Amino acid sequence: MSKFTKTDVLVAAQILDLIKQERAKALSKREWQHRIAGYGYGIRDTQHGQIVETLPHHVPVCTLPPELAA
Structure with a gap:
C-alpha cells in the first residue's frame, strides 16, 4: 500500500x-x-463508485467525482 x-x-x-x-x-x-x-486514462466501476485509472496497466489514480459520474 502506498501513501x-x-x-x-x-x-x-x-x-x-x-x-x-x-x-x-x-x-x-x-x-x-x-x-x-487517448490520454491514457480510463473509468472503471467499483463497489465504491467510479475511479480513474491508467491504461493499459489499470493503476488507480483517483476517485471520479459524483458530478462527472452521472
Missing part, C-alpha cells in the same frame, strides 16, 4: 482537471471516455 504524498495529490488534481475539461468538450459519455483513453 499519498503532496506530488501524488497534485498529479491526481491535474488529471481530474484534464478529465473535467474533456467532459465539457465531449457530446456524449462514450465520446468522453474515448477522449480520455
